[in-house]
Amino acid sequence: MDRGNGWDDSAEAWIADMGEEGDFSRRHVLDAPMLARIRGRGFRNALDVGCGEGRFCRMLAAEGIAATGIDPTQKLIETARSRDDKGSYVQARAEALPLPDAGFDLVVSYLTLIDIDDIRAAIAEMVRVLRPGGSLLVANLNSFSTAGGWKGDPGSGYLIDNYLDERAEWVSWRGILIRNWHRPFHAYMQPLLEHGLRLVHFDEPAPQGGDPRQAARYRRAPYLHVMEWVRG
Numbered sequence: 710m711d712r713g714n715g716w717d718d719s720a721e722a723w724i725a726d727m728g729e730e731g732d733f734s735r736r737h738v739l740d741a742p743m744l745a746r747i748r749g750r751g752f753r754n755a756l757d758v759g760c761g762e763g764r765f766c767r768m769l770a771a772e773g774i775a776a777t778g779i780d781p782t783q784k785l786i787e788t789a790r791s792r793d794d795k796g797s798y799v800q801a802r803a804e805a806l807p808l809p810d811a812g813f814d815l816v817v818s819y820l821t822l823i824d825i826d827d828i829r830a831a832i833a834e835m836v837r838v839l840r841p842g843g844s845l846l847v848a849n850l851n852s853f854s855t856a857g858g859w860k861g862d863p864g865s866g867y868l869i870d871n872y873l874d875e876r877a878e879w880v881s882w883r884g885i886l887i888r889n890w891h892r893p894f895h896a897y898m899q900p901l902l903e904h905g906l907r908l909v910h911f912d913e914p915a916p917q918g919g920d921p922r923q924a925a926r927y928r929r930a931p932y933l934h935v936m937e938w939v940r941g
């Protein structure tokens with residue numbers, strides 16, 4: 710049976726797991742630094758690539774930014790539409806955006822680079838739809854994290870292995886079963902640099918609030934980063 714990348718079968722469990730506020734990574738680690746890069750910058754419109762059920766598009770709209778979300782997973786796009794009748798949601802893949810050149814002040818990839826099969830094509834498309842001077846804002850799982858995992862009990866440390874080998878792997882939690890990519894960090898950085906983008910911000914945000922035991926895990930292992938690139 711071809712499960713594709715698992716997102717069609719996992720969409721309902723994903724929607725339930727995210728709730729309205731998002732999971733720990735979003736609520737306590739990424740949302741605040743992502744919004745800090747956006748607020749007060751005068752972005753008029755934004756494209757959220759791999760918008761899922763639209764939570765970050767709704768957050769962009771709350772900041773007064775006209776948001777368009779794209780995602781290939783039908784159930785997720787339908788849910789995004791049902792939760793935001795003013796938003797614009799398109800069922801599409803990052804590798805072939807059905808959108809005009811240079812149409813967006815801001816392009817966002819919020820924990821989606823690891824889900825995208827053809828990362829080079831997707832980055833080329835994200836750059837194409839960005840206006841000159843516009844920003845590409847990325848939150849992604851660290852490559853150290855996608856190459857590893859807790860060794861037994863979290864007390865015993867974090868094991869990273871086969872770091873340089875790019876591979877797709879099935880991962881499962883709370884009823885979700887999806888295929889994610891491990892790529893070494895250069896597999897993301899090199900195509901971004903080759904497009905002439907300029908890195909203007911890089912951070913590995915620390916957790917803020919939330920369950921202290923969960924927060925401790927985010928401090929011990931290299932989980933997440935945020936980058937902002939500007940198109941010249």
Ligand SMILES: C[S@@+](CC[C@H](N)C(=O)[O-])C[C@H]1O[C@@H](n2cnc3c(N)ncnc32)[C@H](O)[C@@H]1O
Pocket residue numbers: 714716727758759760761762764765779780781782785801802803804818819820821824825826
């Ligand atoms: C981890 S979820 C993140 C969703 C949302 N950005 C969020 O933060 O809640 C990854 C998303 O990437 C989408 N996705 C998978 N393959 C994709 C592709 N080729 N192009 C764009 N999005 C893709 C999935 O459907 C899913 O909604």
